[in-house]
Amino acid sequence: MQLLKEKIRQEGKALSSEILKVDSFLNHQIDPELMQEIGQEFARRFTNDGITRILTIESSGIAPSVMAGLALGVPVVFARKRKSLTLQEDFYEAKVHSFTKQQTNTIVVSKAHLVATDKVLVIDDFLANGQAAEGLIDIVQQAEATLAGVGIVIEKSFQEGGDRLRRKGIRVESLASVAALAEGKVTFAGE
């Protein structure tokens, strides 16, 4: 997605060979117009897949997911990283390790909001080691729902998550694929 790549070139900050900071439009500050374009692009790619629900994870997955849900006309469910007192019924649970935050969270999705007849599009902001996507896919499987595919805003294709998902036969659609990072330099796949 050309518009997204341009935004990453203009505002993304490669802090090291591992970390791409996109806090000005995706992770902390959000650019709503870009999110709308991203949502519409996900909708175009999955328009013929009979999606009934989008599943994402708080917090940075929410904005692109809601825009994709608007474009596809389907509800969005975001997995929560811990239980709150207002969530009382039964949950699907999975463990997700964040290498960025150096911690393992339990993510939970209410059984009321993901059912066996669902065809699910999993969306997240980043795909790196694939831990979050795999946790969400685990939950789709627990619900005995059908996984249509995984939509990713920025894939770090030099890390193993995307390959591991694709080797399992999972369709992964990444809107920008970063092949390499070096301090101050972003190289996209195919460059």
Place this chain on the structure above:
Amino acid sequence: MQLLKEKIRQEGKALSSEILKVDSFLNHQIDPELMQEIGQEFARRFTNDGITRILTIESSGIAPSVMAGLALGVPVVFARKRKSLTLQEDFYEAKVHSFTKQQTNTIVVSKAHLVATDKVLVIDDFLANGQAAEGLIDIVQQAEATLAGVGIVIEKSFQEGGDRLRRKGIRVESLASVAALAEGKVTFAGE
């Protein structure tokens, strides 16, 4: 906002005199079309206020804020509840106690994304005790930005937060105002 009140009547669950569960369209599952209507309603109410930035808090504030940001043509910043390794520059910080979750979080906003020339609309999903809104307003003040007002999806007007903000002269726009909750029954203000 009539559409929102109808949705609360249809799908909201009053679990006690304190807790209104709206997990099917706002807090866990999100209804993107309703969020778009909510965003447009916030935009209508603040259209003449010269808003330059929306400030909210993860996670449930993000969806209505992004839709309001799209309608107003301004960026959205969401305060994070803890520091992550990819956030490295200086922050504004405030303490926020959640009565629902029985915990106090530090919320942080990067100084890069809130500046003294900003005219800020603070948005959140719920206003009850007012802790989250006051933490966000504290951060607006630390940035020496101007607070245009506070936009709330659902105010629990039987709790003290809204009154306390209004007594300080802060403009609070709530799209639905719940005057009382009892198990199984929601009473809106003015009913």
